[in-house]
Amino acid sequence: MKFLAITLIVHRPDPVTGVQKPTHARFREVLDNALFAEELGFDGFGVGERHERPFISSSPTVVLSHVAALTKRIRLFTAVTTLSLLDPVRAYEDYATLDHLSNGRLDLIIGKGNGAAQRDLFHVTPEDQWDRNAESYEVFRKIWRQDKVTADTRFRPPLTDAEVWPRPYQQPARVWHGSATSKESVDLAARYGDPLFSANVTNPIEPYAELIRYYRERWEHYGHDPAQIAVGAGTAGIYVAPTSQEALAAYRPVFESNLAFFKKAGLPVVFETLEDFAEHSSALIGSPQQVIDKVHRYHEQFGHTVLHLHADAGGLTESQHRASLELFQSKAAPVLRREIPDPPFVWGPVLAAPPLTQESVHV
Template sequence: MRFLAITLIVHRPDPVTGRQKSTHDRFREVLDNAVLAEELGFDGFGVGERHERPFISSAPTVVLSHVAALTRRIRLFTAVTTLSLLDPVRAYEDYATLDHLSEGRLDLIIGKGNGTAQRELFQVTPEDQWDRNAESYQVFRQLWRQDRVTARTRFRPELTDAEVWPRPYQRPVRVWHGSATSKESVDLAARYGDPLFSANVTNPVEPYAELIRHYRERWEYFGHDPADIAIGAGTAGLLVAPTTQQALAAYRPVFEANLAFFRRAGLPVVFETLEDFVARSSALIGSPQQVIEKVHRYHEQLGHTVLHLHADAGGLTDTQHRDSLELFQSAVAPVLRKDIPDPPFPWAPVHPAAEEPPHV
């Protein structure tokens, strides 16, 4: 099994203390967390893309380029690239450049994105967002694979024998499809034989497991080998401590502060108590053995071989957060790496053959 640390770069007051870092300090924290993730042995570091409050992750390629310069081994993920909002030509140029700067350490997780404010900002409607996502991915995919592209499009000017530079480092790049609650992303992933990344953070496991069953059915329908399926899944929270009691005591202020925030904001509350949250959500809160057992239970339902954890403290103190990540890597990750297989593809960058110089 492989492990990612992911941030959406939420920029709001600390749920427990009420203090809010400056924008500059919040970005520095993200960079520090990326370096820490590599230091502790995580396999990937992901940055989300959102274009609305309270996120400041509107330029993930810029952030990941800086992370690439600070790290050497860890793979870099987008979580997710909101292709329904983007011009696929411009997105290709940004990510092909990042692919070179990171020396082939880039994986993309794509999705339509969500949120009314960012849809309005880009003039995307609920009715056309899925069609935009599919079209943008089809064009993006062609651009990555072909030196010249012709594409008949609805949502951007058509392309006729177009050349787009730079040509990428990885050919092709691995693209995961982020899925939360709808079958459109699942169907798109299955059609192209791409891996799926389940959000798996808001609800109990059942709706996510149902989508993954659908993905497996569609995968075979499109003629792909079931042995090639790769699935990732998220977690709703993390706190690993030597004992259950210590983990619950440390996480309780975070849970109660977030619960109060959801109620003030009029957001739906799925888990009313910390005990219910620990029992029925994907959160990994407890002793190392409890966390190992819970990941195994989820693996039985989802069959995932990649797991994402929160890169941010999210209300924990910096010491609590680091201690939890260190204990996860020392006492949990080694067991899960042994028990659960890796995805069915190489994880390290595959260095491409030397490119021929362009013809002038």
């Protein structure tokens, strides 16, 4: 199993202390968390893309380029690239550039995105956002693979023998499809034989498991090899401590503050108590063994081989958050790596096979 640390770069007052960091300090924190994730041995670091309050993740390519310059090994993920809002030509240019600067460490997770404010900002409607997402991905995919592209598009000017530069480093970059609530993204992933990444954050397990089952059905419907399926899944929070009692005690202020925020904002509340949240959500709150057991329970339903954890403290103190990730990596991750397989592909740059030469041909 592989592990990602992911941030959406939420920028609002700390849910426990009420203190909000300056924007510059919040970005600095993201960079520090990326370095810490690489130091701990995480396999990937992801940055979201949102274009509305309270997020400052509107330019993930810029953030990930800085992370690429500071790190050496860790793979860089988008979480998610909102292709329904973007011109696929411009998005390709940005991500192909990032792919070169990172020496092929880029993986994308794409999706239509959430939030009415960002839809309004880009003049996208709920009725056309799925069509925009599919069209943008189809054009983006073509540009990555073809030196000249012709596309009769609805949502941007058509392309005729268009050349887009730079040509990419990876052949091609791996694209995951983010899935939260709808079958459209799941079907798009299955149609192209791409991996799926389940949000797996807000609700109990069943709605996400149902979408993943549908993905597997559609994968086979489109004629792909079931052995090549790869699924990733998110988590609703993390705090690992030596005992469950310590974990619950430390996380309780975070949960209660978030609960109060949801109620005040009129947002739906799925889990009314910390105990219910720890038991029935995807959050990993407990001892290392409890965390291992929960990931296995989810794996039985999802068959996932990649798991994302929160890169941000999110109301925990910095020392609590770092100690939790250290304990996860030292006690839980080695067991999960051993007991749950990796995705069915090399975790590294996707490069074209070198051409055959006389020296490499054996008769």
